[in-house]
Amino acid sequence: MLDRSRSWLNWALPVVTVGVVLLAWQFVTAGGMVSATQFPTMTDTMAALGREISTGRVWPAIGATLIGWLIGMVITIVLGVIIGTALAFNDFAQRSAAPVIEIFKAIPAIAILPLVILIAGSTLPMKVFLVCFAAFWPFLIQVIYGVRSMDPIVLDTARALGVRGARRFLQISVPSASPYLVTGMRIASAQALILCIVAEIVGGAAGIGRNILLAENTGVVAYPTMYAYIMVAGILGVALTGGFFLLEKRVMHWHESQRNIRESNKVGAA
Amino acid sequence: MSSAAVFTPTATETVLTVDGLRKIYNEGTDQANMAIDAVSFHVDKGEFVCIVGPSGAGKTTLLRCISGLASPSAGAVTFEGRPLTNVPEQLGLVFQDYGRSLYPWLTNGDNVALPLSARRMPRAERAARVAESLQSVGLGHVERKYPWELSGGMQQRVAIARALSYRPELLLMDEPFASVDAQTRFDLEDLILEVRRELGITVVLVTHDIDEAIYLSDRIVVLSKNPSVVREVVDVDLGDERTQVETRASEQFLSLRRHLLSLVMPKDA
Amino acid sequence: MSSAAVFTPTATETVLTVDGLRKIYNEGTDQANMAIDAVSFHVDKGEFVCIVGPSGAGKTTLLRCISGLASPSAGAVTFEGRPLTNVPEQLGLVFQDYGRSLYPWLTNGDNVALPLSARRMPRAERAARVAESLQSVGLGHVERKYPWELSGGMQQRVAIARALSYRPELLLMDEPFASVDAQTRFDLEDLILEVRRELGITVVLVTHDIDEAIYLSDRIVVLSKNPSVVREVVDVDLGDERTQVETRASEQFLSLRRHLLSLVMPKDA
Amino acid sequence: SLVACSGGGAPADAGGEGDGGAPEKSTLTVAINPSTQFAPLYYGIQEGIFEEHGLELEITPQTDIAAIVSGLASGTYDIGFATVVHAVTANANGIPIRAITTIEGQIQEDDEGTVTIASAESGITDFAGLEGKRVATVGLSSHNTMTMWELADRAGADTESIELVQLPFGQMAAALASGDVDAAIMQWPFAADALAAGGVELGYNNRELFVDTATTLFNTSQSFIDQNPNTVRAFADAMAESIVGATENPDVAKESLIEGLGITAEQAAGARWNIGGDPALNLDAFEVARDLLVKFSTDESAKTALENLDVSTVVWPGAL
Amino acid sequence: MTRVTTSLVPTVRARGSSTGMRRVGAVLTSLWLPVLLVGIWWFATANSSSPFFPPLGDILVETWNQWVVLGAWTNAVVSLRNLFIGYLFGVLIGIVGGSLLWRLRYLRIAVNPIIYFLYVLPAPALLPAMIAIFGIGDMRQIALIALGSIWPTLLNTLDGMRGIDTVKFDTARGLRLGGWRTYTRLVLPGASPQIAAGMRASLTVGIVLMVVSEMVAANSGIGFFILQAQAEFAIKKMWTGILVLALIGTALNYLFVFVERRVLRWYYRSRALGSS
Ligand SMILES: Nc1ncnc2c1ncn2[C@@H]1O[C@H](COP(=O)(O)OP(=O)(O)OP(=O)(O)O)[C@@H](O)[C@H]1O
Ligand SMILES: Nc1ncnc2c1ncn2[C@@H]1O[C@H](COP(=O)(O)OP(=O)(O)OP(=O)(O)O)[C@@H](O)[C@H]1O
Numbered sequence A: 001m002l003d004r005s006r007s008w009l010n011w012a013l014p015v016v017t018v019g020v021v022l023l024a025w026q027f028v029t030a031g032g033m034v035s036a037t038q039f040p041t042m043t044d045t046m047a048a049l050g051r052e053i054s055t056g057r058v059w060p061a062i063g064a065t066l067i068g069w070l071i072g073m074v075i076t077i078v079l080g081v082i083i084g085t086a087l088a089f090n091d092f093a094q095r096s097a098a099p100v101i102e103i104f105k106a107i108p109a110i111a112i113l114p115l116v117i118l119i120a121g122s123t124l125p126m127k128v129f130l131v132c133f134a135a136f137w138p139f140l141i142q143v144i145y146g147v148r149s150m151d152p153i154v155l156d157t158a159r160a161l162g163v164r165g166a167r168r169f170l171q172i173s174v175p176s177a178s179p180y181l182v183t184g185m186r187i188a189s190a191q192a193l194i195l196c197i198v199a200e201i202v203g204g205a206a207g208i209g210r211n212i213l214l215a216e217n218t219g220v221v222a223y224p225t226m227y228a229y230i231m232v233a234g235i236l237g238v239a240l241t242g243g244f245f246l247l248e249k250r251v252m253h254w255h256e257s258q259r260n261i262r263e264s265n266k267v268g269a270a
Numbered sequence B, C: 001m002s003s004a005a006v007f008t009p010t011a012t013e014t015v016l017t018v019d020g021l022r023k024i025y026n027e028g029t030d031q032a033n034m035a036i037d038a039v040s041f042h043v044d045k046g047e048f049v050c051i052v053g054p055s056g057a058g059k060t061t062l063l064r065c066i067s068g069l070a071s072p073s074a075g076a077v078t079f080e081g082r083p084l085t086n087v088p089e090q091l092g093l094v095f096q097d098y099g100r101s102l103y104p105w106l107t108n109g110d111n112v113a114l115p116l117s118a119r120r121m122p123r124a125e126r127a128a129r130v131a132e133s134l135q136s137v138g139l140g141h142v143e144r145k146y147p148w149e150l151s152g153g154m155q156q157r158v159a160i161a162r163a164l165s166y167r168p169e170l171l172l173m174d175e176p177f178a179s180v181d182a183q184t185r186f187d188l189e190d191l192i193l194e195v196r197r198e199l200g201i202t203v204v205l206v207t208h209d210i211d212e213a214i215y216l217s218d219r220i221v222v223l224s225k226n227p228s229v230v231r232e233v234v235d236v237d238l239g240d241e242r243t244q245v246e247t248r249a250s251e252q253f254l255s256l257r258r259h260l261l262s263l264v265m266p267k268d269a
Numbered sequence D: 001s002l003v004a005c006s007g008g009g010a011p012a013d014a015g016g017e018g019d020g021g022a023p024e025k026s027t028l029t030v031a032i033n034p035s036t037q038f039a040p041l042y043y044g045i046q047e048g049i050f051e052e053h054g055l056e057l058e059i060t061p062q063t064d065i066a067a068i069v070s071g072l073a074s075g076t077y078d079i080g081f082a083t084v085v086h087a088v089t090a091n092a093n094g095i096p097i098r099a100i101t102t103i104e105g106q107i108q109e110d111d112e113g114t115v116t117i118a119s120a121e122s123g124i125t126d127f128a129g130l131e132g133k134r135v136a137t138v139g140l141s142s143h144n145t146m147t148m149w150e151l152a153d154r155a156g157a158d159t160e161s162i163e164l165v166q167l168p169f170g171q172m173a174a175a176l177a178s179g180d181v182d183a184a185i186m187q188w189p190f191a192a193d194a195l196a197a198g199g200v201e202l203g204y205n206n207r208e209l210f211v212d213t214a215t216t217l218f219n220t221s222q223s224f225i226d227q228n229p230n231t232v233r234a235f236a237d238a239m240a241e242s243i244v245g246a247t248e249n250p251d252v253a254k255e256s257l258i259e260g261l262g263i264t265a266e267q268a269a270g271a272r273w274n275i276g277g278d279p280a281l282n283l284d285a286f287e288v289a290r291d292l293l294v295k296f297s298t299d300e301s302a303k304t305a306l307e308n309l310d311v312s313t314v315v316w317p318g319a320l
Numbered sequence E: 001m002t003r004v005t006t007s008l009v010p011t012v013r014a015r016g017s018s019t020g021m022r023r024v025g026a027v028l029t030s031l032w033l034p035v036l037l038v039g040i041w042w043f044a045t046a047n048s049s050s051p052f053f054p055p056l057g058d059i060l061v062e063t064w065n066q067w068v069v070l071g072a073w074t075n076a077v078v079s080l081r082n083l084f085i086g087y088l089f090g091v092l093i094g095i096v097g098g099s100l101l102w103r104l105r106y107l108r109i110a111v112n113p114i115i116y117f118l119y120v121l122p123a124p125a126l127l128p129a130m131i132a133i134f135g136i137g138d139m140r141q142i143a144l145i146a147l148g149s150i151w152p153t154l155l156n157t158l159d160g161m162r163g164i165d166t167v168k169f170d171t172a173r174g175l176r177l178g179g180w181r182t183y184t185r186l187v188l189p190g191a192s193p194q195i196a197a198g199m200r201a202s203l204t205v206g207i208v209l210m211v212v213s214e215m216v217a218a219n220s221g222i223g224f225f226i227l228q229a230q231a232e233f234a235i236k237k238m239w240t241g242i243l244v245l246a247l248i249g250t251a252l253n254y255l256f257v258f259v260e261r262r263v264l265r266w267y268y269r270s271r272a273l274g275s276s
C-alpha cells in the first residue's frame, strides 16, 4: 500500500531516475567510451541548450513547430468528429469507407513526404497537410469506433426519456464516445508532433526539426546543439502528451478507467 | 386467459392492449430466433400488472415492444386507443440494467433532470422537481454526487426517481429490484406501491421473483418458455393495504404462491 | 448469540473460527472506512451456514477475510486449527460476480480444468473430472463452448462446477444465485444441498434472500448494518430432506421467516 | 535600372538594359542551401547592391535541393539555388526551371570546392581505388556523385561496383573515422575535419570537368521570367556585381556571413568559396552535366529524355 | 488507453452473412468506393500534363517497369526483412518490458518519464545518434525499427495488464494457480486484446521507421527508392514507390488482422455477442 507517507516517492523516483540517466550519459561520453565526435557529453549538450534558450533562438523554432501541430490537430479533430460520427451512424457508409480508410492509414505519411515537398514546398501548408494525413486516419477510426461502441441501453434510455436531436448528440452521444475521442486525440497529438518534426527534418520547413537538420549539417561542432534540439523535441512531446492526460483526467473524471486509476493510486495495486 | 382488445372508456379504462404480439429476432435470416410467439393481454388504467416467466422467455423483449423501443414482427400494441409507433411522451421506463442506463458523466441530479429539460420544463421548477423526486426515494442527499459513487441499490433508486420525475402515466419496469438486498428491496417495493397509489399511474413490472409479483400486483401475466405465449393470467385479490411481513405470511398469499410455482415449474408441480 | 472459538476435535469438529474480526479499508488515511467492526462465529465440519445482512454490511468483505484473500485489521480467522495466512488448498470459492470470475479466453471445460492442472492432476484423470463436474450441474454439453456463449444461469453453474471440481473441504459462495430466474435458482439451491450431502463438505454462503438462507442452511449469521457486528445467529432445524414448494410453505419456515425479517428490518418489526 | 551598374560583369551588358524598367516584383523569396558559398550573396545584401537594384531579398534556408526546385515550380520561392545537375534533371523531367545567374562564378583551374577524400585505413590513394568501395555522398544523383563517377571511370574503375551511401556533409568525417565508409565527397569546412583525421585527398572533382563554366546556380521558373523580366534582370545584375565585389573585398564578404548564416567570426574567417570566379554563365556546364547524366543513367526512358533535352532552354537567354 | 483501437476491420464484417447473396453484397459494399476513387483518379489524370500528377495509367506501367522489369522488388525484400527482424525484437521487448513494469510498481514510477520521452521523441531525430552507435547498415535500420516498435506495445501491455479486473485475480488466488500459471493463464490472455492493439500500432510505427531509416545513409529499400526518385525529379517513379508502399502496408495490416482474428477468437466472438 502506497499511502500518504510514501507518496513523495511518486515524484522523487522519476526525478532520481532522470538524474541517473543524465549522469550515466555524462559518464559514458566524458569517460571516452563513446567518442565526442559521435556523441556529445551531457554537459556540452546542456550548455548548448542553455545557449539556444538564452539567445532566444529556440522559441521561434518551437513556435513554428507548434503552429503546424496546432493547425493540423484542429483540422484533424473537427473533420474527424464530423466525418466519423456521420459514418458511424450509417452502416452502409461505414462499411463502404472502411477499406479506403484502411488503405490510407497504411500509407506512412513519411512516404508521401517527398511528393508533398515537391508539390507544396517546405511550407507550413506542407507541414499541416502531412500532420493531418498522419493523424486523421487513426483518429477517424477511433471516432467511428467510439460512437459505434455506444451501449445500446444508453441510446434506448435516451429514447425512453424523450431526449432527442442536438441535445441527444451533445449530452448523450459525445460524452458516451468521449473515452475514445480523448484517447484518439492524445495519440493523434503525439503523431502530429512527430510528423511536424519529421517534415521539418526531411523537408526543411521552419521549426525544431530544421534546427536539428541545420545543426546536423554543420557537423561535429554543432552536435551538442543538435542533441539539445532533439531534447527539446522530446520535452515538447512529453508536455503535450501530459497535457492531454490532464485533459483526460479532467473531462473523463466520471469514467471507470479514471476511477480505477484513482482507486489504484489510493490502494496501491500490484 | 383474459381476452383483451375492446376499448371501453368506462370506469375501468383500458390503457394498454397487447394483441397477438410476436417478435422474431434476425427475421428472414438463417439465425432467426422467435423470442415471442403470441402474447395478448391488456392493462387497465391504474392497474399494477406483473409479468413473470423463466429466464429467456422474452420478458425484456415484450417490454421493449410495449414501450415502442422495438417493433413487433406481428400483432399490435395499442396505447390509449392508438397503435404504438414510437416511445410515447407519457411513458416511464426503468431498465433491467440500471448500471448502464444512468449516465455516468452526469450527476444524479442531472440524470433526473434530463427528461425534464427534454420536456422544456423551466429551470426553477425543474430543480424543485429533481429534489422532490430524489427525496421520494430517500436519496435527498446525493443530488450532487455521481451515480458511480452510490451503492447498487441507491443507483436503482435514482433510476426509479428519474422515471417518476416527469410523472409518467404508464411506468414500465424491467426487473428493477434484482440483486438488491432484502431490506432495500422491500423498501423499494413499498415505495412503488405508494407512488402508484398517490399519482394513480399504471405500472407494468417484469420480475423473476414470484413472491414479489404476488406482493405487488393486481394481476400477474405468466409467460411460458421461449418462444413465449401467455400461460395464464392470475388475478391477485390481496387488497390495497399490504405490508411486507403480514401480507407475505397470509394464507391467500401462500396459496397463490403454490399455484404460481406450479405454473412456473411444471415438473415440480 | 453463539459464542465461538473453542476448538473441540469431537464429533462436531469446528472447521472455521472467526474471532473478533474487524476490517478497515484505507486504514490510516483520512478515507478510512470501517466495513466490519467485530464479527465472531464458527462453522462446524459439514455444516451449512448462511450469512445475511443489508447491502454494504460487509458480507463480501467478511468472505474475503475468511478465504484469506484479504487480511483483517484486527481479530483472527482460524481454519482447521491454524491461523489463516493465505488461501488454503482445500478451499472452494464462488464469487458474487461470476461473469467476471470465469476466464472468457478459456472454454468452460478449460475453466473447470484450471484448478486441477494447478494441482498437477494427471491429464486423463483431469478430463474425467471436468466432465463429471459439469455433468453434476447439468451442463455436460457445454464443455467445448465458451462461457460467454451461455446464459447467466449457466455461467453461474460453470463457476460452481469449477469450485466443486477439486473437491474442496470448505466451499465459500458469495450471493451465487443473484439475478437468476426462480426455476434456475431453485435448481441450483437443490444442487448445492445435494453435493454437500454427497461429499460432506462445509458450506458458507452469503445471500440477501432470507427465504433462500432459511431453505439452505443449518445456521444463519445475521449481520447488522455497516460497520457490521453479528446481530444474531439463528439455528434452522428443518431437517435434511427439503423440497422447494413444501418446505417453504411449512409453518416452521414461515415463523423463521418472520423472525429473520424482524431482525433485518428493525423498523418494520 | 535605377542605379547605373559599376561596370561589373559582362552579363550586365548582354541583357539589353535599355528596355528595362523598375522590377515588377521587388520583394523576392530566395531559397538557399546554407553554406559559405553564398558569401557573394550576403556581401551583396550587406553592401546594399540588391537594394540599389530595387530588390529586397527574403532568404529561406532549405537544405533539400529537390524541395527548392519544386518550390520554384510551384511558386513558393521566386529564386532558388540548384546545381547544374539538378537544373538539367528537373528540365528532363518536365519541371521548367531556368538558370539565371551563378552564385559564385565559374570554376577556376585551382578550384577548392568539392573534394573527394578517402580514409587513411581504406588504403585508397586515387580515384581508381574507389572500385568496390563504399563512398559517402550528399545526394545519390547529385552533382557530386556524377563527378566522382566520371573521375573514377576515367581512372579505369568500374563505377557500378562503387557502393554509395547518402549522408549529410556534417556526418561524413565521423563516418570516415569509424570506417563506415571508405571515402566521401565533401565540401569545406567539413573536409578539414576529415583531412585532419588523416584523410587522403583524391582530388577536387570540379577542377577537371568544369573549368571555366559555372555549376552552382540561381534559378527561377519560366513563368516567373515571363511575368517579371525586369526583376530577373535586376537580380542577375545585382548578383554579378556582388560576385565581383566579394572577390575584391573577401574579408568584408566573410564578415557578412556572420550575420547572414548565423555563424561565429571564427567560422566566417575560414569560409571558402570560388573567389575570383567569372560571374558569367555559359552552356558548357549544362552540356557536361547532361552527358554525365546520360552516361550513368540506368533508366532507358530517363536517358531518352535527357538526350532529347536542348540544354540551351535550361538557361535564361538573358544570362548568356 | 484501454480504449485504443487501431482498425475497423474486425467490426465491419457483415453480421450473419452466411448466404451467398449476402456475402456478395458485403464484398460489393466494401469495393465500390475504392473502385470509384481509383476511377476518378484515372480519369482526372488521364490527360494530365502536370509533372507532379502523371496519368494513373503511366504510373501503373512505370510500376511494372520499375518493380518487375528493372528488379526494384529487391528493395522491398530488404525493407521487409529489416522490418520483420526489428519489429519482432521491438514487440518482444515491449511485452516483456510491459510485464516487468506492471509487476514492479516502483520501477514503473521511476522510469515513467523516460518511457514517455522516448515514446513521443520523433524517431527520425534519433537517426544521427543511431548512426553514431550502430554505424551505417542494416544493424542501424533494424535497431531503429525495434526501438520505435517497443513503445506502443509496451504501453499497451502495461495498460492491458493493469486493466484486468480484480475479480479475476482473486479467482486465480482462490484457485491457487501460482505465480507463473497466473501469468500465462490469466495475465497474458487477459491483456492480449490490448497487447494486440499495441502490436498493431507498433507495426504502423515500424513501417514508418522502415521508410525513415532508409531515407538517410542507406542504399537500398523502398524509402531509399522513393527518396532517390525525388532527387532525380522522377515523379512517376516516386509514385510507384508510394503505391508499392501502400500495397505493402495494407497487406501487412490485413495479414495482422487475419492472424489476430484467429488468435483472439474468443475475444471478438464474445464481444460480438455482447453487443447484440
Ligand atoms: N438482440 C437480440 N438478438 C437476437 N436474439 C435476442 C436478442 N435479444 C434477446 N434475444 C433472444 O430472445 C429471447 C428472449 O430474450 P429476453 O431478453 O427478452 O428474455 P428475458 O425474459 O428478459 O430473460 P431474463 O429473465 O434473463 O432477462 C432469448 O432467447 C434471447 O436469446
Ligand atoms: N475496496 C474497497 N475500498 C474501500 N471501501 C470498500 C472497498 N470494498 C468495500 N468497501 C466498503 O466496505 C463496506 C462493505 O462492503 P461489502 O462489499 O463487503 O458489502 P456487502 O455486504 O458485500 O454488500 P452487497 O450486498 O451490496 O454485496 C461498504 O461500505 C463498502 O463501501
Ligand SMILES: [Mg+2]
Pocket (backbone or CB within 6 Å): B059, B060, B061, B096, B174
Ligand atoms: Mg430480461
Ligand SMILES: [Mg+2]
Pocket (backbone or CB within 6 Å): C059, C060, C061, C096, C174
Ligand atoms: Mg457483496
